[in-house]
Amino acid sequence: MGSANVASTLVYMAERCTSMRELKLIHAHAFRTCLHQHTVVLGKLFRFAAVSPFGDLSYAHSMFDQMPHPSTFFYNTLIRAHSHSTTPSLSSLFFHIMRQNDVAPDEFSFTFLLKSRSFTTPFVHDTHSAVFKFGFSRHLHVQNALIHMYAVRGLTLLARRVFEDALKVGLDVDIVSWSGLLVAHLRAGELDAARKVFDQMPERDVVSWTIMLSGYSQAKRPRETLALFQEMRLVGVWPDEVTMVSVISACAELGDVEMGRMVHRFVEENGFGWMVALCNALIDMYGKCGCLEEAWHMFDRMKRKSLITWNAMMMVCANHGYADDAFRLFEWMIGSGVVPDGVTILSLLVAYAHKGLIDEGIRLFGSMQREYDVQPRIEHYGAVVDMLGRSGRLQEAYDLLTSMPIPSNDVIWGALLGACRIHGDVGMGERVIKKLLELKPDEGGYYILLRDLYVAAGRTVEANEMRQAMLASGARKNPGCSWVEA
Template identity: 75%
Template sequence: MQNGILASTLAHMAETCTSMRDLKLLHARAFCASLHHHPLVLAKLFRFAAVSPFGDLSYAHRMFDHMPQPTTTFFYNLLIRGHSNTTATPSYSTFFFNLMRQKGIFPDGFSFTFLLKSTSKTNLHPCSVHGAVLKAGFCCHLYVQNALLHAYAAKGMSLMARRVFEEALRVGLEVDVVSWSGLIVAHARAGELEIARRVFDEMPERDVVSWTTMVSTYSQAKLPREALELFWEMRYTEIRPDEVTMVSVVSACTNLGDIDTGRMVHEYIEQNGFMWMVALCNALIDMYGKCGCLEMAWHVFNGMRRRSLITWNTMISTCANHGNVDDAFRLFEWMICSGFMPDEVTFLALLVAYTHKGMVDEGIRLFESMKRDYRIEPRIEHYGAMVDMLGRSGRLQEAYDLLTSTPITCNDVIWGALLGACRIHGDVVLAERVIKKLLELKPDEGGYYILLRDIYVAAGRPVEANEMREAMLASGARKTPGCSWVDA
């Protein structure tokens, strides 16, 4: 009797647990009372470790390894679900699904639902799960069909998503708003915006997810006017936009460069209590920065109670793009003191800041520190920023040496930027070497010949300029639109 009361108490405490530290204490108490294998206690403890936002999947694995042989889908489903929610180990969902079947335990509808969710993050094709769903007889369960539809939608496989939708109708299921929203996502991911909108217009009922999906689709497709028009239309319905909707709306204002509408949207966000969302505040900072309203970007930044690395990077980039180098580096130091480690984006923003101020030596030291002190390998964008910085200051040979010594292959855009710097500074010798690199990358691009010819003309070398023209004609290279052999 006493053990039964203690088991109920431990199960209730596990259900209301808020940290792994507390869960481990409860688990230890269960061990001491020999209740660690009690079905209810074990189930509640395991659920928290496996699927709670505050849980620990590795701890759930250790619990799983030490429990008596599970004979139901419950514990397997929790592990499949837990891994399907991660970005690091979604493929483990497939492992535990297969292990369950190897142990002779038949999967249920939830097993397939959680497994299908993981396919959007792995190489597992929804078709392989689709066949198993049909064999297991779960095609008459709407929640499984919806999971299958959304799995195809996440891959942009609109034809297969529509087949699942039509199959659900054929077997007599009453498709719901989740089914319709999945169709919108499928066509949107496939780039079929007109069809996605047609599906949206045909929906018998819409929820906030379907409205948000369509607004987000327009915003991501660089159709900000359509996104904003749909948002204003949404406000006249009974459906209230949520924080996710507003991120897409702010993004549309950013793409449109419409600061007036952006301020109105910001006011709406504040009035509806959405300012708690870090991603939404980040979007507002980015909008104000790109629209040239630095004061309001600072206002949003300073008003945030919580910040992410993206917050810091966005504000640093905003300051850098406005030429406020001191503010950018003050933010960088503040970020480090706040416990955030910089990433590739941070360093790219700081390099841009140095470029704007012509602080080349400082930029070189930062570039070297990036790899030496922070173990961050420079990407092609960082090399591009360095070429821009060195090229503007006339240190062309250093830029060339950097590109020829880099372990990654630089593209024609970066080499083209160096060629442009050669033109500005009249460095004919280096321009000739850069042209060779560019023609290796894009032999049919006639614009490089024209640019080198212009460099020869500016240097008072008409013979070489004419030779460049003849070389281009002989090579069959295309002239870049807007470029001409006619002297200005």
């Protein structure tokens, strides 16, 4: 068989490769037939190793190191591979090596590089200037990548400037360009500005509808989420899994179980019912609406359960006071080989609080890093403070707060102040309010809680002084809140 036929066969095999074992066998055969530097054969093998889900990026690096003069394609493939990896900064490294070796970048070089720069810390702007230097400012894909780079950082002015520059040079901006602007405003927390962009879009696909729906959902504006979903269905845009998660979350936020059931029927009737993320969202929704039987039904029927599935069901049980069910789920989860995370531990702490097992909860909190490799976060401290506060162990809660290795916030201190009110501890309340006024001096609810403490203790003079202090500060009369739902 001639070398051209052998090369054609190797290319055919490489295109259908499904594992690194197969790829290594093909690569070895390429060496034996002296085709290991054949551009097309090597390109197919290299692309699989670098960017396939079944590839091996370290093997791709070994291949790259053996190339005497890698072309733009091979540099681009590595830049692309690292833009999707846990080491996006290496994309910039290979771009710089590419330039040092006088290999000319193309539009794909910048598209992949800009994607990686979206996730690189610290954020730098030098790639934008390189786009102009190499003459790629008239390539729409590159301009869209620039918009996306600024959008994911919430840099709306820069994203909009690139969008407007694209229009000035005569580019026909597309739905990707518009969606980038939409993301930029949402990442910046500018929800109303995002909606204006959404309404101005000349065309909208499921991605742009879902981006806007997710923005409303994440901003806890469930009514707008559901209204927009209805509008989406009226214009005939078919939702995807991410769309439906946002809609279910809106039902949970509203506590609207009837709407939730309607959405559930839509999910089942339209073939989404097998999707784990949607089932997880439905468990959470039914739990928040108080429909535990339906939450259990969703959980039990799931053939595949993710960590989020277990966590969702455990938290439902914990929040509704079914601590034993939460503990049983935890044992079942561990027995199934699922590794717990911070949410798992939080649900157990909530369950211990509802069960009144304070010492057991504190022991879990003290051992969570050692036993489960979970670093305590603010929500774990909040759960323990709430637990101690409910049981009247206010000094222990205060000591825990003042010794935290991470910054505290007004919510966690507010939970302790609420406990002071429940247990009538004026002295501790005064200490807590001092800290709260440092953290959030305009929050009137904390003044009110301490004033109520003074009133309950018969200390009317201090109660009146607290009222005057609140009025003088112009604080809002929003009540403090507990960290964990009662």
